[in-house]
Amino acid sequence: MTGLYEEIREQPGEDVPTRRITVTVNGQTRKAEVEPRLLLAHLLRQGFALTGTHTGCDTTNCGACTVLYDGAPIKSCTMLAVQADGHEVTTVEGLAGSSELHPIQEGFKDEHGLQCGFCTPGMMLSAKALLDRNPDPTEDEVRWALSGNLCRCTGYQNIVKSVLWAAKKLRSESAS
């Protein structure tokens, strides 16, 4: 159970096994008491109210729930919250500060890399994982890195441009 479910339960049911976990989310240490079967995506969304992580397909295909797990992109809809115990998770809410956007976010806006916005957080986090390890990717490398994230609106061309835009900006920032 997350805190949220506890709160609305008027008559607690029979004891369910729970486990206390500690997860570093966007740089902050968060604790939660969870059922072992609780999915990480649900912990983030309902437990920590980080609703930028979306769930689309429940089968690890669409990638809307992509977050960074110790820096690597994973699908949080098919990972258990307890598996994140002692690990670092970055969600879309951790990409930028309150006023300043991350260059990937700027790139998506500048190159019209989103329409309905539902896949966008996962798409941006996969892009971040790519650019963290490969600051100067080719178009094919971008397409391959994003192939675990489905988008129904854009046809990807502008998403690829967005990531290349961000890569360029990040390179110029690190050069100066």
Added chain:
Amino acid sequence: MTQAKDEIKIGGLGASRKRVEDNRFIRGKGRYVDDIVLPGMLHMEILRSPLAHARIVSIDTSKAWAIPGVRLVLTGEMMATRNLAWMPTLSYDTQAVLATDKVRFQGQEVACVVADDPYIAKDACEAIVVEYEALPVIVNPTQAVAQGAPLIRDDKDNQHDNVIYNWEVGDKEATDRAFAQADRVSKLELHYPRSHPSPIECCGSIADFDRSTSKLTVYMTSQAPHVIRAAVALVSELPEHMIRIISPDLGGGFGNKVPIYPGYVMSILASILLERPVKWIEDKTGNLISTGFARDVYLKGELALRNDGKILGVRMHTDADHGAFFSDAQPSKFKIGLMHSAFSCYDIPAAHLTAQGVYTNKAPGGVAYRCSFRVTEAMYFQERMVQAAADDLGMDQAEFRRRNFVRDDDFPHRTPFGFLTDSGQYGKCLDVGLEAIGYADFLREKEEAKKRGRLLGIGISTMTEPLGAGNSREYDILGMKMFDSAQLRVHMTGKAILRTGAKTQGQGHETTWAQIVAHELGMPAEDILVEEGDTDNTPFGLGTYASRSTPVAGAAVAMVSRKIRAKARKIAAHLLEVSEEDIEWELGRFYIRSSPERGVSIQECAMAAYSNMPDGMEPGLENVAYYDPPNLTWPFACYIATVEVDPVTGVWDVLRVVAVDDCGVRINPMVVEGQIMGGLTEAYAMASMQFITFDAQGNCVGSNYMDYLLPTAWETPGYELHEVVTPCPHHPIGAKGIGECATVGGPAAFVNAVMDAVKDTGVRNIDMPLLPDRVYEALTKRHDVSGAPPVKTDD
């Protein structure tokens, strides 16, 4: 010229303005229905039928009720006591909310559980025991009309077979005469397979009934919230002013979020019974197997041809598989949608279409998946028939089209089935496309490649399609006329709030509607806040689907802005102390004709509307416009794809895609191009991999994203976009619909390209999706490949 320059600066017409809505989406601050949490909210899950056709013998919910945290278990029997077991559909049929007598498709709603959290609700669904008695299953129209076929809709009085309708349009006698005069007749039979729009976000709702105020608020994934409000009022006997539908951010729609689904109704009833907010969020399998599908139409098509390449007549018969309930979302009087818009870009003297619709044991729906009511099927059939006819005549496919196009000076033009088209430069679009792809060079390259055993192909698809229903004389849904609306409130300081009856789902209304106001009033687009989706504070409109937003709601935005400008002109005359006749307008400013240096800005007029209005004038600067378009808009498109087919494996790769779109005046070119590329991708998806079908037992194959393949960034080709601009003669700013053109016209370009590559086999058709094994079968067995269900499965 200065006006045009200023207009781009203020984000008006033609500006590729960056999108306003992106500011929240890129921060993960969009507010989709599943993001909304209300105090005391409960969670609903649905138990679905594993069988496609079966009598329900018994349902035992006792174990579910016994699970701690379960608040409510609903079955069809309980719904029936409240007269809610069945609901009306958008096509004057009925649909089961929860099954009472029998289940009629796999995935049909059988029971639902409301619990403290969704995990408990799922546990409880699994604890419900349902005993079924299996019945024979129907999965295609041939089975549906066969002698002795089981009756699917035995719930309906006077329904003695599985036929829903027989419908026809056109002139049979004239068409028969045309065929009698023909030098030859080109025939083609094919199936436009069932597909699913599959937005990444599934459907969902939060119903919140407040007993103390008697007000029902429903947050809902809806592309048409006002239609939903009216429908709920008609069905539930709740008064309409006590129903508030809020459609928050939508994670894509593509037609899937137009209908009313049982889940919505159950969440509403559960909230009324429990007096708590009840959230229902569908899972992907639920979405794919139970909600509005698209297509699933069979064609028998014939073209009467003269040897010089002139088409004399067209005959079409379509068989549509509507699933277990006729719940198509389309204008009421057109049983097979706007199928008769086929061949609208060609000058053909005679045409006749007959259509039959049947019930089968498959999910109901028939939504316009990124489509204006079956025009996707119409244009696919048209362009496949056109290519087959060109091949039959041994004529170049581009030249064949050109010979039959409606000419630029032939507008207005009555189409073969009776629509009135009003504008277009079809030949020019084709020329731009051929030039861009390097047509002659490719044909040479193709011949060269053939000598080395390589199979190259080129496919063309050209079409004009009817977008933006109404007019309201002909187009209504359940009697609701298909107009749309806009309300504009200009505040004292010259900032404004615009609200429309449409509902954006990625199209960018928050950005582009402000651009129309900027164009009409000369206010910077950034000074205009656009809001949609809340029926309590937006004017009534029919919603966003069928590419109708820009043609209808967008026109309403222009018209309400003009009403505002007309009042501002009176205020300007008052401020400038001249008569209204002496006032001229330029972007954002009224001035005195005789002394142009004396003028007032639109912002000064706004201030005066609240602080210094003329004597006798009603204060304020607000208005509302309801727009009923005089006609549909008719964009034109030419899509050309080149492909290479691997003769050993049947795998085909897209080499290039050229798209030439003429959607009239473009409000925001960046957004228009985004729409086109998205549409092309769905076209490619349907042509290549989106595969949802049924086995002989009615099991849905393609019920999750592991089986129902959507293209990723890796497979999706790159696109080369071009434009031609023929303004719409009746739209206030000359715009036409665009959102769906590429999805409608695109599939035929890909399929025609593959068929062109394998032409030497003599194969006339491979049904979509052109999976490698189908192409391989065509190459090796040299016969047409049908994709009609039932599909063979291993078990």
